[in-house]
Amino acid sequence: MQLLVTYVRSASAQQTSVSVVMNIKEAYMITYKLFRIKNDKLYPLYVEANREMIIGKWLRAECGEKKDDTHVKASGCGGSLSLRPGFHSTYVPFTDWIGKKMPDGSLAQRANTVWCECEVKGNEIECKDRFGFRELQRDKWYYFRTNSKQKDPWIISDWLRINKVLTREEVEEICKANGIVAQRTAS
DSSP states (O other), rough: EEEEEEEEEEETTOOOOEEEEEEEEEEEEEEEEEEEEEEEEEEOOOTTTOOOOTTSSSEEOOOOEETTTTEEEOOOSEEEEOOOOOOEEBBOOOOSSHHHHHSSSOOOOTTTTTEEEEEEEEOOOOOOOOTOOOOOOOOEOOOOOOOOOOSEEEESSSEEEEEEEEHHHHHHHHHTTTTOOOOBBBB
């Protein structure tokens, strides 16, 4: 961890201001994110579900419409989610808490969703609050587990670029390389 201190001197006022930023690690990192497909276009699953996500372009996170001080309005999941603004992506294209409930009680990836290889950029910061950050962390990203059974934490970021839509075979290969069996696809 390093501490970055910036001094800015105003020429007209002859004043010096100091800003202190905790700069742990700047990163461009490959991650994976699940998107909904509609008319051959990509959309977020729940928050800002009507915002088209463009492949190959750096996208900046938005908060979404707040329901109250600690929740954001969301579609397809009961109407609201805890407020933790930013793009939620993972190290591996896998989740066992999002999907369609099957007769055996397991969850399967919905047929109208796809995994994408993405990149995040910004400075890594540490989140020690058990609820996560309630405000967007501009030009930053952090790890956070929203679910106690979550094996790997979310990577919650301000910036995201979608590199490509993964084939089912690519998802299975990446999961296998990480010791995980890919979530099956619901029919």
